[in-house]
Amino acid sequence: SEVKKIAVIAGDGIGPEVVGEALKVMKKTEELFGYQFEFEHGLFGGIAIDEKGTPLPQETLEICKNADAVLLGAVGGPKWDNNSKELRPETGLLGIRKALGLFSNIRPANVFDCLKEASTLKPEVLEGTDLIVVRELTGGIYFGEKFRREGANGEEAVDTCVYNVQEVERIVRQAFEIAMTRSKRLASVDKANVLETSRLWREVVNRIAPEYPEVELEHVLVDNCAMQLLRRPSSFDVIVTENMFGDILSDEAAMLTGSIGMLSSASLGEGSFGLYEPVHGSAPDIAGQGISNPIATILSVALMFRLTFGYHEAAQVIEDAVKNVLDAGHRTGDIAVDKSTAIGTTAMGDLIVAAM
Amino acid sequence: SEVKKIAVIAGDGIGPEVVGEALKVMKKTEELFGYQFEFEHGLFGGIAIDEKGTPLPQETLEICKNADAVLLGAVGGPKWDNNSKELRPETGLLGIRKALGLFSNIRPANVFDCLKEASTLKPEVLEGTDLIVVRELTGGIYFGEKFRREGANGEEAVDTCVYNVQEVERIVRQAFEIAMTRSKRLASVDKANVLETSRLWREVVNRIAPEYPEVELEHVLVDNCAMQLLRRPSSFDVIVTENMFGDILSDEAAMLTGSIGMLSSASLGEGSFGLYEPVHGSAPDIAGQGISNPIATILSVALMFRLTFGYHEAAQVIEDAVKNVLDAGHRTGDIAVDKSTAIGTTAMGDLIVAAM
Ligand SMILES: CC(C)[C@H](C(=O)O)[C@@H](O)C(=O)O
Ligand SMILES: CC(C)[C@H](C(=O)O)[C@@H](O)C(=O)O
Numbered sequence: 001s002e003v004k005k006i007a008v009i010a011g012d013g014i015g016p017e018v019v020g021e022a023l024k025v026m027k028k029t030e031e032l033f034g035y036q037f038e039f040e041h042g043l044f045g046g047i048a049i050d051e052k053g054t055p056l057p058q059e060t061l062e063i064c065k066n067a068d069a070v071l072l073g074a075v076g077g078p079k080w081d082n083n084s085k086e087l088r089p090e091t092g093l094l095g096i097r098k099a100l101g102l103f104s105n106i107r108p109a110n111v112f113d114c115l116k117e118a119s120t121l122k123p124e125v126l127e128g129t130d131l132i133v134v135r136e137l138t139g140g141i142y143f144g145e146k147f148r149r150e151g152a153n154g155e156e157a158v159d160t161c162v163y164n165v166q167e168v169e170r171i172v173r174q175a176f177e178i179a180m181t182r183s184k185r186l187a188s189v190d191k192a193n194v195l196e197t198s199r200l201w202r203e204v205v206n207r208i209a210p211e212y213p214e215v216e217l218e219h220v221l222v223d224n225c226a227m228q229l230l231r232r233p234s235s236f237d238v239i240v241t242e243n244m245f246g247d248i249l250s251d252e253a254a255m256l257t258g259s260i261g262m263l264s265s266a267s268l269g270e271g272s273f274g275l276y277e278p279v280h281g282s283a284p285d286i287a288g289q290g291i292s293n294p295i296a297t298i299l300s301v302a303l304m305f306r307l308t309f310g311y312h313e314a315a316q317v318i319e320d321a322v323k324n325v326l327d328a329g330h331r332t333g334d335i336a337v338d339k340s341t342a343i344g345t346t347a348m349g350d351l352i353v354a355a356m
Numbered sequence: 357s358e359v360k361k362i363a364v365i366a367g368d369g370i371g372p373e374v375v376g377e378a379l380k381v382m383k384k385t386e387e388l389f390g391y392q393f394e395f396e397h398g399l400f401g402g403i404a405i406d407e408k409g410t411p412l413p414q415e416t417l418e419i420c421k422n423a424d425a426v427l428l429g430a431v432g433g434p435k436w437d438n439n440s441k442e443l444r445p446e447t448g449l450l451g452i453r454k455a456l457g458l459f460s461n462i463r464p465a466n467v468f469d470c471l472k473e474a475s476t477l478k479p480e481v482l483e484g485t486d487l488i489v490v491r492e493l494t495g496g497i498y499f500g501e502k503f504r505r506e507g508a509n510g511e512e513a514v515d516t517c518v519y520n521v522q523e524v525e526r527i528v529r530q531a532f533e534i535a536m537t538r539s540k541r542l543a544s545v546d547k548a549n550v551l552e553t554s555r556l557w558r559e560v561v562n563r564i565a566p567e568y569p570e571v572e573l574e575h576v577l578v579d580n581c582a583m584q585l586l587r588r589p590s591s592f593d594v595i596v597t598e599n600m601f602g603d604i605l606s607d608e609a610a611m612l613t614g615s616i617g618m619l620s621s622a623s624l625g626e627g628s629f630g631l632y633e634p635v636h637g638s639a640p641d642i643a644g645q646g647i648s649n650p651i652a653t654i655l656s657v658a659l660m661f662r663l664t665f666g667y668h669e670a671a672q673v674i675e676d677a678v679k680n681v682l683d684a685g686h687r688t689g690d691i692a693v694d695k696s697t698a699i700g701t702t703a704m705g706d707l708i709v710a711a712m
Contacts, residue, residue: 090549120586125476141497141517146552156520157556161497164512191600193446196502200513226582226604227611230476244547248582248604255583 003036004309007067009060012046012089013282014292014345015073021294021349022071022301028353029305029314040067044096045075045089045282055092061099069308070100070275073297074282097137102267102275103167104174105135105246106307109253112262114326115335119258121233126257128234132182133253134175135246137267139167140197142243163197163242168204174268175240176212185216185237189225189245201242222249229253254279261293261334264300266307274308276300286333290344293332295322298352321355359392360665363423365416368402368445369638370648370701371429377650377705378427378657384709385661385670396423400452401431401445401638411448417455425664426456426631429653430638453493458623458631459523460530461491461602462663465609468618470682471691475614477589482613484590488538489609490531491602493623495523496553498599519553519598524560530624531596532568541572541593545581545601557598578605585609610635617649617690620656622663630664632656642689646700649688651678654708677711 008023010016029035042060049055055075064070075089085091096102110130116123144160172188179186188205190198202219209217220228222245229236229252241249254260263279278296286292302318305311330351333342343351364379366372385391398416405411411431420426431445441447452458466486472479500516528544535542544561546554558575565573576584578601585592585608597605610616619635634652642648658674661667686707689698699707 088549094550120477120481122476122478141515142550144514148552148556151518151520153523154521155556156518157552158500159497159517159551159553161515161517162507162512164507164509166509191603193444194450194498195515196504196513197515200504200511223603223607226608227616230586230608230611244600245604247547247579248601251579252582252586252608255586260583 003038004069005038005040005067007064007070008039008041009044009064009070009072010041011044011073011075011282012077013074013284013287015045015075015282017287017290017292017345018278018294018297019071019073021345021352022297024349024353025298025301025318025356028356029311029317032317032356033311033314035311035314044072045092046077046080048092049080049083049087049089055087055089056095056099061096064096064100064275069273069304071297071300071304072275072277074278074280076282077284094142096275097267098143100273100275101138101269103136103138104171104268105137105250106178106266106268107133107135107250107254107263107279109133109250109257109263110259111257112259112326115259115262117258117337118335119256121230121256121258126233129257131233131236131253132178132238133246133250134171134178134238134240135250136167136171136242137246139163140243161195161197161244163200165200165204168201169208172205172208172240175238176208176215179215179238180212183237184214187218187220187225187236187239189220189222189239189241189249191222191245192219193221197242225249226252229256262295262299264296264303266300266303268307272308274304276304290346291333291342292345293334294345294349295332295352298322298349317356318352321352324355325351359394360425361394361396361423363420363426364395364397365400365420365426365428366397367400367429367431367638368433369430369640369643371401371431371638373643373646373648373701374634374650374653375427375429377701377708378653380705380709381654381657381674381712384712385667385673388673388712389667389670391667391670400428401448402433402436404448405436405439405443405445411443411445412451412455417452420452420456420631425629425660427653427656427660428631428633430634430636432638433640450498452631453623454499456629456631457494457625459492459494460527460624461493461606462534462622462624463489463491463606463610463619463635464621465489465606465613465619466615467613468615468682471615471618473614473693474691475612477586477612477614482589485613487589487592487609488534488594489602489606490527490534490594490596491606492523492527492598493602494599495519496599517551517553517600519556521556521560524557525564528561528564528596531594532564532571535571535594536568539593540570543574543576543581543592543595545576545578545595545597545605547578547601548575549577553598581605582608585612618651618655620652620659622656622659624663628664630660632660646702647689647698648701649690650701650705651688651708654678654705673712674708677708680711681707
């Protein structure tokens with residue numbers, strides 16, 4: 001089969017460790033399915049600041065642009081937290097999203113049976129929770145004009161939230177498409193009783209909805225959604241929302257599953273190109289100890305296989321291997337009930353590869 | 357004692373019913389403590405749209421301005437949901453906040469022992485949860501310029517989020533003051549890694565913090581806060597944040613307590629003036645049936661007594677009466693485990709008055 005180019009951006013903290021295990025899994029699929037991957041590594045985030053003086057070096061961006069997909073570990077850490085804006089890892093993250101046109105962030109939040117108890121929600125409330133947050137990723141208040149100015153009452157700061165019809169259309173259409181492949185329920189989240197951008201958002205959703213008559217659509221105000229996620233998580237299927245609301249709600253949704261160390265995400269643009277990364281962060285407190293959980297990153301590979309390459313069979317093999325290893329009782333420290341029996345990052349990766 | 361003027365704005369849905377019970381409680385305190393209240397009723401919200409053609413009639417605003425405090429029921433309902441902006445109840449709500457200078461919204465989220473089971477969170481996680489969200493209420497993206505325009509890619513909508521130093525200072529200072537009366541822990545929530553208004557916010561918080569050396573301060577990013585509220589709710593004491601984030605997080609916090617039908621809120625300006633209202637909405641589905649729970653509104657009176665009038669003893673009497681009635685097993689339908697034993701709005705109000 002065709003050679004697929006993968007840009008590998010390990011990043012900071014536990015990023016390199018978890019990405020290392022994900023690469024082992026990809027290589028195993030070369031063996032099992034005859035795929036061919038060409039990996040190109042790029043510096044990104046804090047390590048790029050240290051070595052290149054910028055969180056997103058031009059070479060890294062080129063590597064990504066030349067690739068079919070990007071695998072990202074995690075970025076950031078206290079070392080860079082007090083840097084000026086241009087020298088912060090997050091600035092690289094926002095930059096890469098914009099530069100690669102990754103307008104859609106897909107975050108599945110589902111419950112792993114073996115982790116049900118890890119949630120702070122009651123198991124009966126969580127039962128059956130399996131939702132996806134589709135977050136707009138290159139617009140809104142994240143990318144609008146920002147500045148300081150002198151106002152009548154002293155210095156003031158301004159952020160601008162902008163959405164145009166086309167930006168809303170493409171993400172909403174994608175959410176409807178995803179809903180069609182699932183339980184066909186879509187919750188569009190906005191604050192249409194206050195924001196003009198939300199009113200535009202809702203107009204576009206209502207205009208597109210008739211194209212998907214099978215999808216049951218509800219409009220939910222963002223404050224209400226923050227509540228309903230807690231009250232009836234299993235009633236949601238696909239949630240689509242703008243950038244800032246999506247940032248908040250996708251984290252809330254991830255946390256309520258109790259499975260945050262296991263959740264993967266995809267950031268997609270036009271066509272099949274995508275950037276894949278675990279939902280968890282760089283966990284600088286445990287970096288370098290070889291105890292981090294590589295499963296979210298490994299599952300991000302499965303997501304890449306499904307969404308970018310259409311390698312559904314291999315994706316299934318990876319997901320099943322993860323499930324089997326967990327069912328056999330193997331746990332990294334973050335998900336182990338009895339910490340003394342926890343295994344390390346490499347051991348977990350090896351077990352998953354062996355189970356494939 | 358001095359006559360206190362109370363503006364009473366019953367509003368829509370269950371508003372009039374629950375406010376009716378709260379007024380009985382206030383009258384009882386006249387008897388018990390020799391207070392004198394003068395009640396002036398005003399139309400507001402949907403009913404004002406119907407009767408006066410505007411959600412916030414000038415007379416109502418005058419009544420509020422001439423009062424020492426405002427007691428608000430609830431506003432809104434499906435009847436007005438599709439109205440144009442100027443004819444929607446929410447527009448009245450935003451208008452009254454701005455017109456009365458109510459820059460601070462105080463939302464206690466605590467767990468009522470008898471309702472522990474009502475939460476979707478595990479009881480052991482919820483244990484000891486008792487926090488207050490202090491939300492900035494007259495600034496930010498709610499009140500910045502909003503408009504449509506033609507952009508390069510078709511029509512676009514714009515919202516502007518603006519904060520000046522003085523607006524941040526006054527709310528942050530108030531949050532520190534509140535923290536000083538409690539466990540002296542303050543979480544300031546922002547999105548300083550993305551927003552300019554958040555960077556200003558954080559600068560102001562850090563500048564004021566040394567004035568309160570006893571208060572343990574943490575900065576929490578809004579997405580992380582949405583997670584931490586779920587993971588460790590009892591670790592929060594006072595949370596202070598800007599308008600939009602506060603809207604979302606205060607609802608999340610309220611819902612996780614499981615006590616949303618019991619929670620009161622205060623919106624404060626300069627001086628002792630305040631507007632008090634239950635956190636719950638107008639519940640049009642059960643309006644007029646006499647089955648709504650008046651406790652949140654009654655507890656809003658207690659909050660008014662504490663924050664506007666300094667009537668701490670009477671506030672305590674009200675809070676104790678509520679507790680005793682609940683401990684004796686009386687429940688309205690919304691909080692009854694066995695719905696067949698539920699009592700109505702008036703009966704609950706009478707029992708609380710009798711217990712005072
Ligand atoms: C680091 C930060 C800029 C980023 C965001 O807000 O988008 C992160 O929270 C995320 O969700 O990927
Ligand atoms: C009705 C709406 C405008 C309002 C808000 O967003 O402030 C409400 O959600 C609230 O929290 O009081």
